[in-house]
Amino acid sequence: MVTAFGFVLLTLLLVTAVAIVVTPNLFVAVMLTSIFSLLMAATFFLLDAADVALTEAAIGAGMSTILFLGALALIGEHEARRRRRPWLPLAVIGLTAFTLIYATFDKPRLGDPAAPVHQHVAPWYLEQTPELMGMSNVVTAVLAGFRAYDTLGEVLVILTAGFGVLLILAERRAGGRPDRPPAVGLRHHLIPRVVGQLLIPFIVLFGLYLQFHGEFGPGGGFQAGAIIAVGIVLHALLEGEAAGRAILPTRVLTGLMAGGAFLFAAVGIAGMLLGGEFLDYSGFSADPVAGQQLGVHLVEAGVGITVTGTLVAAFHAFADRERPA
Amino acid sequence: MIIDALSFAMLALGGFFVFMGGLGALRLPDLYTRMHAASLTDSLGTLLTLGGIMLQSGWSLATVKLLTILFFLLMTGPTATYALANAALFSRDDGPPATAP
Amino acid sequence: MKVLGLYNYWVFTVLLMIGLYAIIARGNLVKKLLGLSIFQSAVFLLYISMAKVEGGTAPIIQHAGEPQLFSNPLPHVLILTAIVVGISTIALGLAIVVRIREEFGTIEEDEIQARDRDR
Amino acid sequence: MYYAAAAAILVTMALALLRALLGPTVYDRVLAVNMFGTKTVLLVSIVAFLSGRPDFLDLALAYALINFVGVLAVLEFFQKTRADGRTR
Numbered sequence: 366m367v368t369a370f371g372f373v374l375l376t377l378l379l380v381t382a383v384a385i386v387v388t389p390n391l392f393v394a395v396m397l398t399s400i401f402s403l404l405m406a407a408t409f410f411l412l413d414a415a416d417v418a419l420t421e422a423a424i425g426a427g428m429s430t431i432l433f434l435g436a437l438a439l440i441g442e443h444e445a446r447r448r449r450r451p452w453l454p455l456a457v458i459g460l461t462a463f464t465l466i467y468a469t470f471d472k473p474r475l476g477d478p479a480a481p482v483h484q485h486v487a488p489w490y491l492e493q494t495p496e497l498m499g500m501s502n503v504v505t506a507v508l509a510g511f512r513a514y515d516t517l518g519e520v521l522v523i524l525t526a527g528f529g530v531l532l533i534l535a536e537r538r539a540g541g542r543p544d545r546p547p548a549v550g551l552r553h554h555l556i557p558r559v560v561g562q563l564l565i566p567f568i569v570l571f572g573l574y575l576q577f578h579g580e581f582g583p584g585g586g587f588q589a590g591a592i593i594a595v596g597i598v599l600h601a602l603l604e605g606e607a608a609g610r611a612i613l614p615t616r617v618l619t620g621l622m623a624g625g626a627f628l629f630a631a632v633g634i635a636g637m638l639l640g641g642e643f644l645d646y647s648g649f650s651a652d653p654v655a656g657q658q659l660g661v662h663l664v665e666a667g668v669g670i671t672v673t674g675t676l677v678a679a680f681h682a683f684a685d686r687e688r689p690a
Numbered sequence: 691m692i693i694d695a696l697s698f699a700m701l702a703l704g705g706f707f708v709f710m711g712g713l714g715a716l717r718l719p720d721l722y723t724r725m726h727a728a729s730l731t732d733s734l735g736t737l738l739t740l741g742g743i744m745l746q747s748g749w750s751l752a753t754v755k756l757l758t759i760l761f762f763l764l765m766t767g768p769t770a771t772y773a774l775a776n777a778a779l780f781s782r783d784d785g786p787p788a789t790a791p
Numbered sequence: 792m793k794v795l796g797l798y799n800y801w802v803f804t805v806l807l808m809i810g811l812y813a814i815i816a817r818g819n820l821v822k823k824l825l826g827l828s829i830f831q832s833a834v835f836l837l838y839i840s841m842a843k844v845e846g847g848t849a850p851i852i853q854h855a856g857e858p859q860l861f862s863n864p865l866p867h868v869l870i871l872t873a874i875v876v877g878i879s880t881i882a883l884g885l886a887i888v889v890r891i892r893e894e895f896g897t898i899e900e901d902e903i904q905a906r907d908r909d910r
Numbered sequence: 911m912y913y914a915a916a917a918a919i920l921v922t923m924a925l926a927l928l929r930a931l932l933g934p935t936v937y938d939r940v941l942a943v944n945m946f947g948t949k950t951v952l953l954v955s956i957v958a959f960l961s962g963r964p965d966f967l968d969l970a971l972a973y974a975l976i977n978f979v980g981v982l983a984v985l986e987f988f989q990k991t992r993a994d995g996r997t998r
Contacts, residue, residue, distance in 0.1 A: 697911075698911040701911045701912065701914070701915040702911055702914060702915070704915055705914055705915035705916075705917070705918030705919065706918065708915075708918050708919055708922050708949070708952070709918040709921055709922055711922065711945075712921065712922030712923075712925035712926060712945070712949075713925060715925065715926060715929050715941070715942070715945060716925045716926075716928055716929050721935060721937055721938055721941070724929070724938065724941060725941055728926075728941055728942075728944070728945045731922065731945060731948065731949070732945070732948055735952070736948060736951075736952060739915055739919075739952050739955075739956070740952070740955060742911075742915070743955060743956065743959050746959070747959065747964060750964070751964070751965075752959075752964035752965075752967060755964075755967040755968070755970075755971060756955065756967060758971060759951065759955065759967065759970050759971050759974050762971070762974040762975060763948060763951060763974050766974070766977070766978035767944075767948060769978070770944050770978055770981045770982075771941075771944075773981070773982065773985055774937055774940055774941060774944070774981070774985065777937065777985045777988070777989065778935070778937040
């Protein structure tokens, strides 16, 4: 029965995706993306991926929509209609789709426990995590422990992308028209403002809960960072850009971005200094399992700090810019 | 036994109201009436559905979480509807609403 | 039954193609980025579908020692990080589009190329 | 009965999606997105309960908190865009 729900969600997903591509108004397309993301998150949840669903919800429904909207406010919302029928792209896509669907008949059916994916390292992770790491969330253990090298690389990509946004949008900040009143956000709407202000502490608290409970339930640095960023952005939306910037100036944000990645790498090097390999946490404590837990906590904290800093900085970079003439 | 019957009744009613609200949000003629239908799913539908689950789970951490979810939904739902109605009413380019709010 | 078990992969294929279509056939740069994010989501769907195990549950161990069936944690880890990397690269793309709009006054591909030739 | 409620919620999600596709004004679409979000919260709560892992209610909690921010962001940026009078 739950599988049937999955089918319905996937079908709705297809309808939404077609609508996103077809609609001529970009504003509408972005709103449909928000629905697309919610559907995707629900699908992930039905496919037993609680951590991924949490990330998709926090990123897709929250930050992704907000960033697209912030950019659209600078770009404009209309797409030019093209007269020519795109026969060639359609032909390419039809052919590729046919090939790929033909290939799927060789894939094991959904949920087959004998599928090749499940034979190699995954059983080892599931078996060894309680013993070696002493945590119940295998995803967190693999993310911050067994495959921490990979995660460090991803954090550096996020950091680079964040600095890229800041550098590209850095120049010509105050060049707009002076007669425009400063953006005040939703300050004149009393009820949303009061409720929103009431919500911010809960959002941040929930983010911190995910950050520190990530070893035992769904959660971890990536999800927590995204949710805390949404809380901070909500403050900027309610009180206006200037107030949002005042609590976390760009200098502090760049410090957070770099500091989180630095913390991650420093934990790795500390492991080397204590006689292990890079990103081996077992030397942090007399008991190797406790050492692993401490290391995972520190690394996840680094991830959370970098993700929060990057997302908030990207939001400010778009929201603070003057709309070009 | 009584609790089971009660929670099933609540879930059934909740599903019914959610569906009616969805139907209304699709079929009613203009924004304000649609908003009214959609808020039915937000208040009564949410209350009954989550209440039905709560009765099944008894006194546990799950119930506390469900209460928290219910609290946030009941707080944000009307606020979002209010902000939306406000923005729609004062948007200059749509003109005055067809029916009086 | 075998055919129903492939539905996820078909949806993956069609989503991938919808995203690809937006990238190669649409001239609007923001539309291209939206297509890119659909393409990305399709890949996420493929990985998560492969991780599913029938009768399993999310890989969070409830009672240690009890044998239980879990879905594969490795694709979850890969996709979890990829989602966050995806949003930061999309933000970078949007920043570039904003700068293009400021320089050229348009975000339609052909108009940008025409204006670039005139310079 | 869980299944019946979940099925009703799924149908409502489809109806809300239809409204988001049709909705003549932007506000109709925002309304649909908001409705879609709350329906996702309900669906996730029911499925979490059905699959016997009530600890996954964290997810529903996250959606409940985040969804509202999206609606406010749409309204804020829509006002910003239209206040310039450059579109339309």
